[in-house]
Amino acid sequence: MKFIIRRDQLIASVQDVMKAISSRTVIPILSGMKIEAKQHGITLTGSDSDISIESYIPAEEDGNVNVEHIEEGSIVLQAKYFPDIVRKLPENTVEIEADDNLKITIRSGKAEFNLNGQDAEEYPQLPKMQTDDNFEMPTDLLKSMIKQTVFAVSTMETRPILTGVHIKLENNKLTFTATDSHRLASREIPIVNGSTEFSSVVVPGKSLNELNKILNDTEDAVEISVTNNQILFRTRHLNFLSRLLDGNYPETSRLIPDQSKTTLHVKTKELLQTIDRASLLAKEERNNVVRLNTQGDNQVEITSNSPEVGTVSEEITVQSIEGEELKISFSSKYMIDALKAIEYDEVQIEFTGAMRPFIIKPANEDPILQLILPVRTY
Amino acid sequence: MKFIIRRDQLIASVQDVMKAISSRTVIPILSGMKIEAKQHGITLTGSDSDISIESYIPAEEDGNVNVEHIEEGSIVLQAKYFPDIVRKLPENTVEIEADDNLKITIRSGKAEFNLNGQDAEEYPQLPKMQTDDNFEMPTDLLKSMIKQTVFAVSTMETRPILTGVHIKLENNKLTFTATDSHRLASREIPIVNGSTEFSSVVVPGKSLNELNKILNDTEDAVEISVTNNQILFRTRHLNFLSRLLDGNYPETSRLIPDQSKTTLHVKTKELLQTIDRASLLAKEERNNVVRLNTQGDNQVEITSNSPEVGTVSEEITVQSIEGEELKISFSSKYMIDALKAIEYDEVQIEFTGAMRPFIIKPANEDPILQLILPVRTY
Known part of the structure; x- marks a missing residue:
């Protein structure tokens, strides 16, 4: 050679x-x-x-x-x-x-x-894949979908299936879902040119993270094919093959509340920065908790308390608050991850009471959905 | 407050x-x-x-x-x-x-x-220093002197005094010297406005590294004062105080050979890159050894051999070779450190045989001196 x-x-x-x-x-x-x-x-x-x-x-x-x-x-x-x-x-x-x-x-x-x-x-032969059953999507959109969901996979090996992202292609809709059972991230997009359907594909989060690093931010198509135990992502000069995770992915749709008691509209960046500041005093504790209190119809107070160090509080003016008054505590890390994934300048947050999961969506109704379970603080 | x-x-x-x-x-x-x-x-x-x-x-x-x-x-x-x-x-x-x-x-x-x-x-009181006995130098020159010497301090606590840089101010000459007993780096500059002299000040390498990070790259003066156990660096808005190391710094001047048998003139960057490449196959071994062979009056061959991985060899054309033919082996890391410290585009290397320390100096005769002990390979 x-x-x-x-x-x-x-x-x-x-x-x-x-x-x-x-x-x-x-x-x-x-x-x-x-x-x-x-x-x-x-x-x-x-x-x-x-x-x-x-x-x-x-x-x-x-x-x-x-x-x-x-x-x-x-x-x-x-x-x-x-x-x-x-x-x-x-x-x-x-x-x-x-x-x-x-x-x-x-x-x-x-x-x-x-x-x-x-x-x-x-050198081991790579498995040859049947690639007739495939679909295409723009590479940059695939990268977005990965970034908006993969952070929510579980890092614990206690339920291995949750360390992957669930990918589903049905009725010309492609859905990515990830959850670690404390929060959930999902995104749906329409696919028009697919010659295939599948419902139970779970790709290791690690594979998708590596794929995201390699793919260029381009509108060029990436072709995706799935078999029983492999998924292939193919661009002009690259074949990226990953094994799939074995097992059944849990049904997640019933976790998502279909009504809300309090709805907030707020600028994404302002809320993100405020929660980031509120989380500063509790660096060590991994999922440090912040508290959100609605005040009237356009004020929200974010507070946090680290007994040994001190307290933080900040008020922000939001676009609107509709529905019941609310006091709720949640992991600042989960909230920051979710807000960063939204990629839109205004978010809508839908609460159904202090003890129920709540939903964060872009205010433009794009089908990105972030769900977080609150934390009991009393 | x-x-x-x-x-x-x-x-x-x-x-x-x-x-x-x-x-x-x-x-x-x-x-x-x-x-x-x-x-x-x-x-x-x-x-x-x-x-x-x-x-x-x-x-x-x-x-x-x-x-x-x-x-x-x-x-x-x-x-x-x-x-x-x-x-x-x-x-x-x-x-x-x-x-x-x-x-x-x-x-x-x-x-x-x-x-x-x-x-x-x-909060403990910082010691008040007598700062009448002091001297001044441009901040960027101090930063240069630190960078050109501090990398050569010892990281072993077996001889604690070698973990510091020896600073001497005598006869209007300021000298920084560092050695880990396998290599030595020193630089001398003239000082005109000093109201003090000292000969046995050893400042911990760690202190000088931190000082270098803080000081701006400016020509503004830094004022330096020394007492028995402290050194103070003072700029307009900054006081940087370090303890000194106890003990006698070894006499290093007799290590430096005063004659040479082979003298090389070579472009700094070319030699640096060639040695860097020759050292690539032996990443793990800390001080991996390269070999230098003179060939005729303007060719030098650099080689390296890692039994399990393979070999590297490269010839470079140098400006001149004077004196005896030479085959010598040395640590590529020490050579790379020394060449980086020179900050001048051509170096002069003076050898006194394969088993004796050799000297690397900028070709412009600036009083920067790097000394390296060779490695026995047979």
């Missing part, structure tokens, strides 16, 4: 593929990166069994030459040193060569690295 | 003073920050017994009002929460008030924090 490649292209691909490679893998060869050279281009592969990423660099694209002098072949190299080597090479092109004894030579300018490689035949 | 202060000024001062405050102090009140209000301005104080920092905010300066409505007094507040509180307050001014019961109120806009304070009388 031999080829000469543009260094900037190689850096970008290596960076993406590294997201799937862990140095603490139980299958030693998976600590390596597979490089495969074909006349049409170079494919890099990384995997930790849960996530597999393939990045493709075409030899030519849009009239630009990315890779030259290709002699086909494949090799696995130790991934740990490769990103730094590529990043620090002196010239804009890199020559990579592997001989029959699995010796790899990396040359750029007068610098030469000789590395020990491993046989690509020993 | 009561005053209203510009928030940006308060943020900057709090940030500086926090550098001296440790949450793991054995004297509980030192986890707090002392605030003292006088009609002419506000003084913030932090200390961890080793370092003490006082930052002064004048009520008026250059026609600008920084502090208003001052009622004199003092208090100690819990430092841990204070920086975040000040940074996140909603308005450009902050009102701080302490009552006779040591209750502190911080107000900005509609936000109000009530904190428990401690009696400023219980």
